[in-house]
């Protein structure tokens with residue numbers, strides 16, 4: 001069927017009108033549009049990253065390219081990311097970063113502080129997320145199959161070797177899945193076994209609650225602030241696998257305490273981001 005000249009323009013304008021009406025009249029629609037754009041934009045950025053990363057092949061140095069490409073996204077969404085404690089990152093040695101995992105928006109905080117030669121451990125399914133999966137693979141992201149515990153553990157053991165031989169750092173979300181509850185799930189122990197096997201420190205990172213500006217359940221997504229707090233390194237020298245449960249509990253406890261302190265949503269009672277001169281204002 002032939003459309004008369006200008007019909008496509010008219011259709012496009014109608015679609016734009018519909019989308020903008022939805023945007024202004026329904027906060028749910030706004031939430032879905034923002035999330036769709038977020039995913040779409042990442043897929044687009046990944047398309048840009050792939051040829052540049054491909055020059056080096058699969059290489060952890062490519063993570064810098066992904067980081068650079070993603071750093072502006074917070075501005076598109078009006079999210080102010082405040083970093084505290086970045087000086088706690090050891091300058092040269094390998095380590096294991098553990099951080100809380102609230103949403104795919106964690107990418108914003110992660111990219112803000114991601115150290116050089118640091119790769120995330122991700123679920124295998126991400127490998128199939130089109131251009132983003134390929135970009136992650138080229139940047140050395142480590143994929144684990146969460147349905148096969150044995151395989152996941154052996155990948156983690158290989159990573160323990162790689163940390164030392166190739167001088168890389170890894171970023172693990174020990175909750176093992178996204179947690180939208182405004183708190184922290186019990187920690188899985190893989191990251192802690194990994195750190196103990198390699199005898200490298202653990203760097204805990206806490207991202208404050210997003211509840212003020214983002215809620216998947218309520219389909220709410222506005223602009224807002226998030227604090228990313230890097231905690232002091234936790235040494236693992238001399239620890240054995242028997243020490244892992246206590247180590248994981250200790251790290252989780254310290255992270256949960258900070259999470260409550262820096263979250264401004266009323267869940268944790270923290271208000272250091274709101275008060276001028278409050279604890280959050282000081283450079284830690």
Ligand SMILES: CCCCCCCCCCCCCC(=O)SCCNC(=O)CCNC(=O)[C@H](O)C(C)(C)COP(=O)(O)OP(=O)(O)OC[C@H]1O[C@@H](n2cnc3c(N)ncnc32)[C@H](O)[C@@H]1OP(=O)(O)O
Nearest residue numbers: 045046120122123149152156173174176188189190191193
């Ligand atoms: C521009 C484009 C940009 C694109 C984006 C780029 C950025 C991308 C960012 C992507 C971000 C993506 C983010 C994401 O995708 S997050 C999702 C994927 N990440 C994770 O799941 C990490 C956290 N999970 C773990 O650490 C789990 O423990 C693993 C996965 C290892 C196993 O989990 P599973 O549920 O199967 O089993 P289990 O935890 O009950 O463990 C069973 C037992 O084994 C013990 N055990 C565990 N490990 C070890 C070990 N190494 N040596 C010896 N023992 C070990 C363990 O203590 C337990 O024993 P016990 O304690 O009960 O006696």
Ligand SMILES: CCCCCCCC/C=C\CCCCCCCC(=O)OC[C@@H](O)COP(=O)(O)O
Nearest residue numbers: 039042043103104123128129130132176177178
């Ligand atoms: C041709 C195939 C096209 C597939 C298109 C897929 C669309 C995906 C679009 C963009 C990918 C964005 C990458 C963002 C990475 C965010 C990482 C993330 O948050 O993973 C979740 C994982 O931690 C836990 O997963 P679950 O909470 O257990 O679930």
